[in-house]
Amino acid sequence: MTARTLYDKLWESHVVTDMGDGSALLYIDRHLLQEVSTHQSFLALRERNRPARRPQTSLAVPDHAVPSDGRSEALTGLAAAQVARLADNARDFGLPHIPLDDPRQGIVHVIGPEQGFTLPGITLACGDSHTSTHGAFGALAFGIGASDCATVLATQCIVQKRARTMEVRIEGELPMWVGAKDVALYLIARFGAGFGTGHAIEYRGPAVSAMSMAARMTLCNMTIEAGARVGLVAPDETTFHWIDGRPYAPQGDAFRTAVDLWRTLPTDRDAIYDASLSVDISDLAPQVTWGTNPQDAGAIDGRVPDPDMAPDEAARAQQRRALEYMGLTPGMALSDIPIDRVFIGSCTNGRIEDLREAAKVAAGRRVAAHVRALVVPGSTPVKHQAEAEGLDRIFRDAGFEWREAGCSMCVAMNEDRLAPGERCASTSNRNFEGRQGRGGRTHLMSPSMAAAAAVTGHLVDVRQIG
Amino acid sequence: MKPFVSLEAPALHLVEDRIDTDVLFPARFLLIMEKDGLGRYLCYDRRFDAADHPVANAIDPALAAGAGIWLAGRDFGCGSSREQAVWALTGAGFSCVVAESFGEIFAANCLRNGMLAICLDRGAIDTLGRASADGPLRVDLPSQHIGRDDLSIAFEIEPAAKQRLLNGWDEIDTILARAAIDIDAFEAVQRSSQPWLFED
Numbered sequence: 001m002t003a004r005t006l007y008d009k010l011w012e013s014h015v016v017t018d019m020g021d022g023s024a025l026l027y028i029d030r031h032l033l034q035e036v037s038t039h040q041s042f043l044a045l046r047e048r049n050r051p052a053r054r055p056q057t058s059l060a061v062p063d064h065a066v067p068s069d070g071r072s073e074a075l076t077g078l079a080a081a082q083v084a085r086l087a088d089n090a091r092d093f094g095l096p097h098i099p100l101d102d103p104r105q106g107i108v109h110v111i112g113p114e115q116g117f118t119l120p121g122i123t124l125a126c127g128d129s130h131t132s133t134h135g136a137f138g139a140l141a142f143g144i145g146a147s148d149c150a151t152v153l154a155t156q157c158i159v160q161k162r163a164r165t166m167e168v169r170i171e172g173e174l175p176m177w178v179g180a181k182d183v184a185l186y187l188i189a190r191f192g193a194g195f196g197t198g199h200a201i202e203y204r205g206p207a208v209s210a211m212s213m214a215a216r217m218t219l220c221n222m223t224i225e226a227g228a229r230v231g232l233v234a235p236d237e238t239t240f241h242w243i244d245g246r247p248y249a250p251q252g253d254a255f256r257t258a259v260d261l262w263r264t265l266p267t268d269r270d271a272i273y274d275a276s277l278s279v280d281i282s283d284l285a286p287q288v289t290w291g292t293n294p295q296d297a298g299a300i301d302g303r304v305p306d307p308d309m310a311p312d313e314a315a316r317a318q319q320r321r322a323l324e325y326m327g328l329t330p331g332m333a334l335s336d337i338p339i340d341r342v343f344i345g346s347c348t349n350g351r352i353e354d355l356r357e358a359a360k361v362a363a364g365r366r367v368a369a370h371v372r373a374l375v376v377p378g379s380t381p382v383k384h385q386a387e388a389e390g391l392d393r394i395f396r397d398a399g400f401e402w403r404e405a406g407c408s409m410c411v412a413m414n415e416d417r418l419a420p421g422e423r424c425a426s427t428s429n430r431n432f433e434g435r436q437g438r439g440g441r442t443h444l445m446s447p448s449m450a451a452a453a454a455v456t457g458h459l460v461d462v463r464q465i466g
Numbered sequence: 467m468k469p470f471v472s473l474e475a476p477a478l479h480l481v482e483d484r485i486d487t488d489v490l491f492p493a494r495f496l497l498i499m500e501k502d503g504l505g506r507y508l509c510y511d512r513r514f515d516a517a518d519h520p521v522a523n524a525i526d527p528a529l530a531a532g533a534g535i536w537l538a539g540r541d542f543g544c545g546s547s548r549e550q551a552v553w554a555l556t557g558a559g560f561s562c563v564v565a566e567s568f569g570e571i572f573a574a575n576c577l578r579n580g581m582l583a584i585c586l587d588r589g590a591i592d593t594l595g596r597a598s599a600d601g602p603l604r605v606d607l608p609s610q611h612i613g614r615d616d617l618s619i620a621f622e623i624e625p626a627a628k629q630r631l632l633n634g635w636d637e638i639d640t641i642l643a644r645a646a647i648d649i650d651a652f653e654a655v656q657r658s659s660q661p662w663l664f665e666d
Binding site: 439 | 644
């Protein structure tokens with residue numbers, strides 16, 4: 001039998017019908033739904049009078065539009081209508097639903113793994129591009145649009161093109177204060193925002209094996225910013241240990257049977273990838289972005305680039321436009337950039353490990369007088385865990401606002417957003433124009449770097465103050 | 467779904483790399499639950515100021531001229547999976563985007579909405595851009611060509627995608643009509659090998 005990659009195994013074990021042209025009708029084992037991307041999907045089913053084929057394979061939760069300064073009592077207007085619509089749709093189609101006031105509520109990509117809904121070896125779809133997050137468990141997980149959500153609900157399948165495979169080997173050992181977010185930004189800056197387009201990326205190597213599940217999720221989460229819909233890490237003991245005992249995971253004998261099956265998933269020794277990249281991160285510095293795409297990133301001890309030095313006219317024009325939007329001067333030190341706001345949270349960096357890392361920096365310090373800083377746990381269980389560990393106290397004492405779980409300031413469709421011209425140190429995933437609010441200026445970084453920016457009032461190398 | 471066969475329309479020549487779906491359809495408008503009428507929000511923050519007054523931009527003159535084709539750069543539609551980006555484009559009158567590359571989820575969403583996404587190199591896109599200054603471009607899907615007058619540039623498209631656009635069939639109906647037995651068979655096998663996925 002030919003040697004196969006993890007992606008090959010996941011793909012081939014879910015083909016219902018091979019279309020013969022590189023695409024297939026692919027079976028979807030599990031489907032996460034949130035309020036913003038699914039109302040038209042349910043409408044499409046209602047118009048055709050179609051039921052959900054296997055409603056229990058879905059899990060619906062509100063996260064994008066929800067307030068972080070309260071729960072359902074704080075919901076108003078269009079957001080309230082959207083959250084209510086999700087509840088109505090879940091009820092009418094028989095889908096499991098976690099309401100806003102439920103102790104399990106949170107961002108889809110945080111609660112899926114947390115509840116054990118995300119498992120190795122499965123296919124998982126969600127109407128959200130950061131569904132790549134779940135690939136950290138060795139699941140074939142990808143974002144889809146509203147039309148495809150309807151198709152998954154009605155048929156449990158989707159027509160999908162098989163991706164090419166790409167191996168990204170991460171050699172070395174992560175230095176102190178450098179983590180998965182820095183690795184992700186570094187990869188995108190070094191190889192370009194579209195380097196993964198058309199591929200399913202599998203992260204491998206000693207640095208990946210040493211990563212916690214939270215770090216692997218951050219890495220896979222950011223994969224869509226490299227242009228790839230799918231990011232993967234092969235399941236191992238770290239994965240199995242993490243899943244054991246979670247509510248939706250198989251229990252007892254079924255868990256042991258499942259682990260035996262999951263052990264067959266990693267890429268075979270002689271398997272060949274369509275493309276391979278390798279980096280050594282032993283000397284990596286903390287990364288920050290200066291522009292309007294995640295590829296506009298560099299080491300914190302560097303400078304804002306000079307567009308005149310860019311390789312071609314298209315890149316020069318792009319950099320000029322980005323620097324104008326960001327209000328930055330070519331050549332200025334990145335650590336001289338003052339900030340107005342800090343956002344710690346999101347599906348990229350809203351897990352308990354991320355909050356612990358930020359709290360280590362915040363402990364015993366004060367948020368700079370001109371800065372407003374938010375800490376938004378990725379889920380309500382993360383919030384409760386952080387409170388049990390006293391992290392909320394550390395953040396509050398330092399002058400951070402401690403909020404309720406949700407997407408918050410990552411997406412600017414709830415009350416948490418930047419005012420025009422405001423500059424934010426953010427642990428989220430996108431620094432696109434207007435992403436955190438019209439005219440808002442986003443600098444992406446890790447949780448410890450964001451906390452360091454909060455207490456100094458400007459972008460700063462956490463290694464100097466940590 | 468509306469089929470796509472051919473199109474003759476003016477083009478918007480705005481070759482900028484990485485026009486993401488947040489630019490195409492700003493997130494705050496995602497609270498709108500209707501699908502129709504989203505064309506007015508297309509690239510809203512490029513077309514209107516913070517007080518909702520129109521500002522000079524490259525897009526509005528093309529919309530006024532009835533543009534149906536967008537000539538774009540690299541990674542068009544990258545970022546968020548929001549299908550509203552495609553609905554805003556179709557709502558504003560576009561049914562074809564030509565770019566060096568596309569965000570993958572965006573490209574899939576195009577296909578589900580009768581929007582033809584064509585990949586060409588920058589040279590060909592620039593040639594089309596110059597030609598579009600003289601008048602409408604013509605796109606013909608059956609013969610896989612785009613151009614004007616004597617200019618005719620061939621483009622690639624996967625056979626299955628081409629068929630879907632040409633016939634405009636409903637995806638759910640098609641799957642259930644053609645593959646219902648296959649899906650049942652797949653589930654039977656999966657149920658015995660991974661019973662923990664079938665506790666419903």
